[in-house]
Amino acid sequence: MSFMRKPDVVHSRAPKNDLGLTRRDYEGGMSTLCAGCGHDAITAAIIESFWSLNVEPHRVVKMSGIGCSSKTPAYFLSDAHGINSVHGRMPSIAAGANAANRDLHYIGVSGDGDSLSIGYGQLAHALRRNLNMLYIIENNGVYGLTKGQFSASADLGTKAKKGDINEQPPIDPVIACIAMGGTFVARGFSGDKAQLVPLIQAGLKHKGFALIDVLSPCVTFNDHEDSTKSYAHTRQFYHPAIHADFIAPAEPIRAAYEKGEAMEVELFDGSFIRLRKVREGYDPTDRSKALTYLNEYMAKGEIITGLMYWEKSTPDLHSIARTSETPLSKLDYGRLSPGAGKLAKIQERYR
Amino acid sequence: MSPANTGINDFVIKIANVNGTGSASANTLLMKAIFRMGIPVVGKNFFPSNIQGLPTWYEIRVSHKGYLCRSGSVDLMVAVNAETYSQDLQEVEPGGYLIYDSTWPRDRQLSREDIQVLGIPLSAMCNERFDNARARILMKNVAYVGALAALLEIDLDVIRALLQETYRDKQNLIAANLEAIDIGYSYAREHFDCPLPMRLEPMDETRDHIMIDGNTAAGLGCVYAGATVGAWYPITPSTSLMDAFKNFCERLRIDPETGDRNYCIIQAEDELAAIGMVMGASWNGARAFTPTSGPGISLMNEFIGFGYFTEIPAVLFNVQRVGPSTGLPTRTQQGDLLSCAYASHGDTRHVLLFPADPRECFELAVAAFDLADRLQTPVIFVTDLDIGMNDWMVPDLEWDDSYQPDRGKVFTAEQLEEMDVFHRYADPDGDGIGYRTFPGDHPKGSYFLRGSGHTAAATYSEKSPDYVELVDRLARKFETAKQLVPAPVIDQRKGVGRAIVSLGSCDGAIREARDILAAQGIETSYCRVRAFPFNAQVEAFLEEHDQVFVVEQNRDAQLKQMLVMETRVSKDRLRSILSYDGMPVDSRFIVDAITEALEEEAAA
Ligand SMILES: Cc1ncc(C[n+]2csc(CCOP(=O)(O)OP(=O)(O)O)c2C)c(N)n1
Numbered sequence: 001m002s003f004m005r006k007p008d009v010v011h012s013r014a015p016k017n018d019l020g021l022t023r024r025d026y027e028g029g030m031s032t033l034c035a036g037c038g039h040d041a042i043t044a045a046i047i048e049s050f051w052s053l054n055v056e057p058h059r060v061v062k063m064s065g066i067g068c069s070s071k072t073p074a075y076f077l078s079d080a081h082g083i084n085s086v087h088g089r090m091p092s093i094a095a096g097a098n099a100a101n102r103d104l105h106y107i108g109v110s111g112d113g114d115s116l117s118i119g120y121g122q123l124a125h126a127l128r129r130n131l132n133m134l135y136i137i138e139n140n141g142v143y144g145l146t147k148g149q150f151s152a153s154a155d156l157g158t159k160a161k162k163g164d165i166n167e168q169p170p171i172d173p174v175i176a177c178i179a180m181g182g183t184f185v186a187r188g189f190s191g192d193k194a195q196l197v198p199l200i201q202a203g204l205k206h207k208g209f210a211l212i213d214v215l216s217p218c219v220t221f222n223d224h225e226d227s228t229k230s231y232a233h234t235r236q237f238y239h240p241a242i243h244a245d246f247i248a249p250a251e252p253i254r255a256a257y258e259k260g261e262a263m264e265v266e267l268f269d270g271s272f273i274r275l276r277k278v279r280e281g282y283d284p285t286d287r288s289k290a291l292t293y294l295n296e297y298m299a300k301g302e303i304i305t306g307l308m309y310w311e312k313s314t315p316d317l318h319s320i321a322r323t324s325e326t327p328l329s330k331l332d333y334g335r336l337s338p339g340a341g342k343l344a345k346i347q348e349r350y351r
Numbered sequence: 352m353s354p355a356n357t358g359i360n361d362f363v364i365k366i367a368n369v370n371g372t373g374s375a376s377a378n379t380l381l382m383k384a385i386f387r388m389g390i391p392v393v394g395k396n397f398f399p400s401n402i403q404g405l406p407t408w409y410e411i412r413v414s415h416k417g418y419l420c421r422s423g424s425v426d427l428m429v430a431v432n433a434e435t436y437s438q439d440l441q442e443v444e445p446g447g448y449l450i451y452d453s454t455w456p457r458d459r460q461l462s463r464e465d466i467q468v469l470g471i472p473l474s475a476m477c478n479e480r481f482d483n484a485r486a487r488i489l490m491k492n493v494a495y496v497g498a499l500a501a502l503l504e505i506d507l508d509v510i511r512a513l514l515q516e517t518y519r520d521k522q523n524l525i526a527a528n529l530e531a532i533d534i535g536y537s538y539a540r541e542h543f544d545c546p547l548p549m550r551l552e553p554m555d556e557t558r559d560h561i562m563i564d565g566n567t568a569a570g571l572g573c574v575y576a577g578a579t580v581g582a583w584y585p586i587t588p589s590t591s592l593m594d595a596f597k598n599f600c601e602r603l604r605i606d607p608e609t610g611d612r613n614y615c616i617i618q619a620e621d622e623l624a625a626i627g628m629v630m631g632a633s634w635n636g637a638r639a640f641t642p643t644s645g646p647g648i649s650l651m652n653e654f655i656g657f658g659y660f661t662e663i664p665a666v667l668f669n670v671q672r673v674g675p676s677t678g679l680p681t682r683t684q685q686g687d688l689l690s691c692a693y694a695s696h697g698d699t700r701h702v703l704l705f706p707a708d709p710r711e712c713f714e715l716a717v718a719a720f721d722l723a724d725r726l727q728t729p730v731i732f733v734t735d736l737d738i739g740m741n742d743w744m745v746p747d748l749e750w751d752d753s754y755q756p757d758r759g760k761v762f763t764a765e766q767l768e769e770m771d772v773f774h775r776y777a778d779p780d781g782d783g784i785g786y787r788t789f790p791g792d793h794p795k796g797s798y799f800l801r802g803s804g805h806t807a808a809a810t811y812s813e814k815s816p817d818y819v820e821l822v823d824r825l826a827r828k829f830e831t832a833k834q835l836v837p838a839p840v841i842d843q844r845k846g847v848g849r850a851i852v853s854l855g856s857c858d859g860a861i862r863e864a865r866d867i868l869a870a871q872g873i874e875t876s877y878c879r880v881r882a883f884p885f886n887a888q889v890e891a892f893l894e895e896h897d898q899v900f901v902v903e904q905n906r907d908a909q910l911k912q913m914l915v916m917e918t919r920v921s922k923d924r925l926r927s928i929l930s931y932d933g934m935p936v937d938s939r940f941i942v943d944a945i946t947e948a949l950e951e952e953a954a955a
Pocket residue numbers: 066067068069070087110111112113114115138140142143144145146151
């Protein structure tokens with residue numbers, strides 16, 4: 001349950017997924033964001049991704065911090081459990097929730113303020129712990145909810161609606177997360193659903209921490225001329241570098257690509273991501289080359305998108321902690337309590 | 352010369368040393384030997400916030416009457432730190448003893464006529480006997496234990512047995528330790544009249560008791576409570592709680608067949624993250640906790656309020672220490688009572704537990720998880736460095752195998768299946784507590800959790816009546832808490848209008864102080880509160896006494912403030928006794944404060 005229920009009218013011919021659910025079953029409450037806000041388009045892409053992956057909604061945990069972006073978990077998967085936590089601290093909620101129950105799907109939605117300022121430390125450590133989750137930053141270069149202050153992702157020289165010019169260099173979450181050792185780092189654009197949906201699908205299937213930075217214009221505070229996070233600017237300088245196609249396990253592998261042109265990487269459950277290299281010279285599996293390339297194009301003011309870096313994930317929180325296969329929250333007390341006999345024995349050491 | 356102290360099984364030994372020299376194991380050996388002789392004993396460690404080279408003291412109280420507190424005096428000083436020698440010398444009671452390392456000459460100016468000074472060339476003898484530099488330093492400490500064994504008549508067989516147990520597989524270490532014991536022992540026998548008139552005599556008063564520190568006991572309590580997720584950021588004096596939990600889990604919670612661990616410990620990036628992890632894990636159905644100290648509680652404030660408003664169970668251990676930042680972080684205090692009781696912003700009040708010793712740490716740790724689940728709120732277990740890090744003698748811990756965790760009001764998947772709708776924040780039972788669900792269990796159980804603005808159905812709301820309904824229900828829940836929290840421990844004397852109210856680690860000193868006062872004809876009743884909110888028994892106790900001394904270890908009389916705010920007691924019936932120098936309060940301090948107050952009153 002969330003904000004406002006949408007009317008319960010469903011077209012009987014609406015397509016159903018393998019669970020017999022329509023897209024409508026993956027929606028949430030009515031959005032209260034500004035009309036045209038990029039965040040709403042991302043919500044739509046999330047709904048599409050979960051629906052097409054046949055994920056049971058109630059097996060999903062959706063989490064967020066604070067911001068316009070962090071409100072959006074209320075707008076998708078109303079049958080999922082949601083937690084709208086405090087500003088910048090969603091990653092710690094994610095770590096604890098994940099530790100308690102390894103069997104659920106975890107998606108966190110955050111903003112550039114939530115993740116790159118107040119929550120920068122927690123983002124870094126969630127990545128370092130390699131939590132098995134999808135982490136989406138809805139990046140608009142401003143603090144939307146507090147009415148338009150620059151965020152840490154604001155580009156050099158970009159102009160605020162009230163006229164201020166940003167003179168501090170931006171933090172690029174994609175570059176930062178690749179440099180910090182991320183194993184799935186992507187960038188999308190809220191205006192390009194065709195690219196975004198497979199990225200989200202692949203991110204959900206990645207075993208480990210998957211980060212997607214989604215450029216998501218704020219129509220109210222950062223969509224004017226001289227803003228580098230506006231729709232117009234993004235469309236103009238936007239370059240898909242690496243296309244990711246998501247291929248579900250059952251689907252036949254379609255077209256063959258020329259050697260060197262495409263690369264298929266198998267995910268842990270038998271599904272694939274097909275990486276199509278659109279840009280010459282980009283190698284999404286070479287960390288240092290990826291960084292060099294990104295830095296080069298960032299200096300030119302170009303926005304490179306796609307699955308920018310991928311590697312078969314390193315051990316996640318649970319593999320490192322060697323926790324039981326049964327989720328900790330589901331263990332019987334009988335397996336947790338050593339009992340009175342053991343207590344007597346333990347105490348022999350304290351005499 | 353004052354008459355020599357002739358106390359048998361009734362004196363205080365203090366050892367002044369330099370930290371990082373391995374004195375801890377020597378001091379533990381000494382204390383445990385006394386314990387094994389059946390004599391009640393307690394040890395307190397005063398250590399610097401430093402790894403090597405600063406002064407450190409260890410105080411051992413031997414008490415045939417079984418007092419567990421500091422007495423406020425020192426009868427035998429082992430002064431092996433030249434740097435603090437003059438101060439250490441001053442501390443000895445007239446008629447007491449001082450042992451020093453006579454390898455180096457003492458400053459002539461520093462002497463006292465009213466005590467006996469015994470020089471033992473500890474360094475010289477150890478340098479001669481041991482080749483390597485490290486062994487020389489370590490063994491010097493063991494050598495003074497040997498000397499004390501001769502002077503106080505400690506059973507050498509007990510010492511041998513302890514060394515065998517401690518260094519099980521390290522035969523060479525046992526040999527070296529025994530040699531050092533012998534060095535000190537023989538020297539003392541040859542040069543002094545052994546034993547001293549002040550000495551030990553075997554008793555049978557430690558049977559069915561253990562010597563354990565509160566953090567270890569609390570960590571063990573977390574294991575028995577069924578906690579599976581622990582998140583923390585290292586901070587003295589709480590670190591050893593998580594260390595203990597980890598050690599116990601490694602022995603008790605690893606599946607012998609698969610090697611799977613039925614627990615997960617996360618060392619967080621800071622306390623903000625540690626409490627977030629606890630919230631995430633608890634919300635998701637696990638029992639989770641975080642150990643910390645005052646600075647950590649400060650950082651956790653935003654999340655504590657979040658947990659209060661969204662009703663997430665969580666267990667926090669605050670092992671209190673002195674004030675902010677550097678200086679006295681390794682000293683004890685009860686200075687976080689207010690900051691825990693009202694932690695966070697907005698209208699918040701939290702359930703607190705106040706254990707008095709390690710045994711209660713074990714028991715109340717389990718109670719903390721049950722209360723957190725039952726009340727669906729953060730519970731702060733407020734202990735301190737004195738309880739947490741010092742070894743206390745307590746009766747054996749007990750466990751009832753019929754115990755089942757009280758997970759409180761939780762709807763299962765089966766129950767949800769039968770229901771039309773689920774309202775997370777409804778109050779069907781009128782006690783302020785709704786039913787919760789665990790993520791993933793059932794589609795009907797899902798809800799969207801968020802801060803202050805939600806309705807009974809967990810929908811978003813910015814409406815004033817919804818907010819008022821929420822906070823009023825939380826207040827109701829706090830009333831419910833009064834019926835569930837552990838009762839105070841009360842010792843009421845018939846017809847006595849004078850009383851002491853206190854909490855936590857003050858208990859030992861108060862018990863002794865009351866005996867001393869009673870011997871002087873000053874009778875007192877005593878109420879030790881074990882939880883906040885204060886329940887009806889605390890309220891009644893306050894009502895029945897017209898003069899109440901509130902004993903606590905902080906400057907601002909925080910317990911007294913809470914009593915004034917949260918009970919009907921009239922302020923002028925309460926009089927504070929405050930000890931806040933960073934040292935565990937001693938009985939003499941309390942006796943003096945009360946007698947002074949009574950004299951003042953009589954004069955007025
Ligand atoms: C501790 C704390 N400090 C400040 C705020 C105020 N605040 C709310 S949202 C926000 C910024 C959000 O920016 P971003 O994450 O970029 O989200 P957007 O609204 O742009 O989607 C701030 C500073 C808060 N809620 N909590």
